[in-house]
Amino acid sequence: MKIAVVNWRDPWHPRAGGAETFAWELARRFARNGHEVCFVTARAPGQRRRESVEGVLFVRMGGVLSVYPLVLGWLLPRGGRFDVVLDCQNGIPFFTPWVVRRRTRVLCVVHHVHDRQFGVHLPRWMAAFGRFLEGPVSRWSYRRHESVAVSPSTVLAMRERLRWRGPVHIVPNGVTVAAPADLVRSPVPRLVCLGRLVAHKRVHLLIDAVAELRKRRPGLVVDVVGRGPEEAALRSRLPEGVILHGYLPEEDKARVVARAWLHVSASQGEGWGLSVLEAAALGVPTVAFDVDGLRDAVRHGETGWLLPEGTDLAKGIAAALDDLDHTYTVKCREWAGRFSWDRSADRLTALMLGHDHDNDHGPGWEQEQR
Incomplete structure (x- = not known):
């Protein structure tokens, strides 16, 4: 097939996140399997306008x-060249x-519904316009096309909050973590936050x-790994015991995560929570709020705790530290082992070919999970 992956950013963009990881991990597998893949995206300062990476044309x-x-504008005269467009929302x-032409298969890929987040990031009028585009305009534009979501939470949000009517298929995230030989758990309580x-x-x-946690466990340390527009504000208020690492290469990130006792996510909602799976692959359970996406990624009482x-x-963290034992490490690794980028790429390929008809909470998701 000739496939266009249309995504807001690419994985090397300075503001890339989990959505970019999803798009790239699948795109590179499509190319590896013999498909012709074009990844169309924004251009950050210093990035080339065109280049080929692992057989994918950017x-x-x-x-x-x-x-x-x-x-x-770029796609209008070229839309007829593609058999499939993955339109990543x-x-x-x-x-x-x-x-694009009507014969071109378009799949709208939705990680999570943003309606509540528009108000966090945008002025009121822009937030209202964003909700209008995400809701009524999108619902009408994709009414004849199938969609892909990464979790049951996202499907439910699309149905209830966006009133999405067409078929929605679940294609979960995979997980890939670097595993250097010198992974060692910290002898003192250590938390990590990724994202x-x-x-x-x-x-x-x-x-x-x-501050409250260190009253109970004076040696406790928190590692925060990631970059983004809130970095300066967070650095200005760091208490004793918190290390803000910024961006780390994959092997260094794995070492930081592997030495932690717990991974913590305070997010107000995710499509899935790729960082949860990355931590679980290294045997580290997660404490998170019981919100969209994270309630799918964390199995309460087995691979972490939902508050x-x-x-x-x-x-909540103090209670988790008191409850923590080796069984969480074992179950985390078992849980992460059920997810594979290769299987996700195969499932999405079947959808692009029109061979897969499971949707919503169908057996495709249950087989991946259970």
Whole structure:
């Protein structure tokens, strides 16, 4: 097949996150399996306009907002070349059905519904416009096309909050972590937080909890790994015991995660929570709030703990530390082992070929999970 992967950013963009990992891990496997893949995306300063990586052609144009009309303008005269377009929604999709031929299969890939996050990141009028595009405009634009979600939480949010009517298939994230030989668990309590430093991740809640946690466990240390627009604000308020690493190469990140006792996510909602799976692969359970995506990625009482929204995070972490034993490590590794980028790529390939008809909470998800 000739496949266009249309995504807001590529994995080397300075603001890349889990959605970019998903798009890239699948795109490179499509190319490896003999398909012709074009990854169309925004262009960060210093990035090439065109280059080929592992058989995937990258075409870059535009910035945060200008990428949307520029991609549509680029695709309009070329839409007939592609058999499939994977239109990856990051709050707002690219509306590629407007410019491709009707015979081109378009799959809208949704990681999570952004309606509540627009108000966190944007002025009120822009947030309202974003919700209008994500809801009624998207629902109409993709009414004749199938969609892909990464978790049952996302499917439910699409149905209830966006009133999405068409078929929605679940293609879960895989997991790949570096595993250097010198992975050692810390002898003193250590927490780790992975992810982009953006407002809706609420890393400040973890930082605010550190003082109370260190009263109970004076040697406790917190490692925060990631970069993003909130980094400067977080650095200005770091208490004793917190290390803000910024970006780390994969092997260094694995060492930091592997020495932690717990991984903590204070996010207000995710599509899935790729960092949860990365930590689990290294035997580290997660404490998170019981919110979209994270309630799918964390199995409460087995691979971590889910706290009701509004729970005092320090108390929740303290209880988890008291409850922690080796069985969590074993179950975390077993859970992470059920997810594979290869299997996800095979499932999405079947959908692109029109061979897979499981949708919503169908057996495809249950087989991956259970």
